[in-house]
Amino acid sequence: MRLRAQFGQTQRQVPRYPPEDGRHWLVRGAYWHVFGDTRWWLPLGERLRARLVTLLEAVTASQAPQHVAFPDVARADLASFADALTSLLEAHVPSYRHLPRCLLSHTGERLTAWVLASDPEAARETAAQIQGQWEAVLEGLGLPLFPGEGAEARWGLAPAAHGQEALRCPACGYAAPQPWATREKPHPEDEAPQPLTPVATPHASTIQALAEFLGIPESQTAKAVFLRTQESHPRLVFAVVRGDMQVSLPKLSRLLGGVGLEPADEDDIRRAGAVPGYASPIQVHDAVVVVDDLIPLSPNLVAGANREGYHFTGVNYGRDFQADMVADIVAAQPGDPCPHCGRPLEAVLAWPVTHSRGLATDVTYLTPEGKAATVGVAVADVDLAWAVAALAEHARVEDGLAWPPMLAPYDVHLIALRGGEEIAEAVYLALQDEGLTVLYDDRKASPGVKFTDADLIGLPWRVTVGKRSLKQGGAEVKPRQGEAEIWPLEEVAPRLRAWYAEHRDDAA
């Protein structure tokens, strides 16, 4: 590829956004253009992405994957997605003869493997296995990952200075993205249930004010959060956690089949028979009540009386109210006890690069015995944008990027300087004849500009042909992070081909 004709300019001005991490260097090296929240993959970036996808797909060969184009599960409206998945399976998986299958889709910025198996456990195991193979590829490219788990999902997290918040246990290594992290829950002591008693609590419409007013810890209160589902017929959702904990919206959304959630307004709350600021699940109607699994274990809580200025004491789950669902819906916080070993969790910043989980479905197929069994479905995916950004962050040196040879968008960065133009053309052809891909800087620009661009782009080898190198006996050849040497012209292409044969096993 001749740089003269290439679309995409390296950026000398340091962009204010993205922050100075892998994304910043991708913008400077003309891999990405970033505008607001949108990311535009330029020709160099697209080559890099295609290369990464090729490497990732190659390791799934043993699953005999078939390519499909499916919606992006991470972005789809999950409620309608579940219906779509059901119709897909009903139409295409009638019996055991159509299982197992592995499908690969590559939409937008995500590579996804869809695993269909004879039961949910087998599907999850295969998806986790594919995820492990992908993580091995990424680690082979120099990207350190640490595992995260939670809500029946697994993640591979890449530490990043400006990443998303995750929680990690320094003692046992448990980790998860913050909204999905779990914590060890307290074990409240048994108490005899007290009678449900209204108490006047004027001006105590927050948990903190209530706890102070009654002189009790926040852990003895129940906190109500009202939400509305983003559906054509919105449902009102009433989530209840202990007053000292926070609701995890992603966990709640997943429990409800993946619907989007937004805060309910006061009218919604009053329609369900509750009073804002003094709300509790006692006597609410026309709402889906979801309580955290700690609530049924916590006797004699204080909760709203659904009456302005009043709370109840002695609130007990089962006797005073019921829930439609009981599950872990709490978002763990830094300092909370690790679910495995009880030590305090620490906040770390990371990008969730890989992910796998089972997808719930109740579609059945016919077994060899003619019985109905549930189709197992699981997905594994790689977020290609986070992967490339994290790889860039780890592939950068002081003055630009330094891609590993397996991933670099081109093998050789060839530079023609004054007096070497004609011979550089010959080297360009010779390198390609050896099967190498070449980014050829044939522009009329100063050596300084060309060398700076080569550093920003970060290919493994730089070959320079100019009056000076020719006088010294050939081309100046420099590995990205090594010293320049003069090689005789006729040796350049075969020696680089031999080097690549040793350092890249995809040969393609």
Ligand SMILES: [Zn+2]
């Ligand atoms: Zn731990």
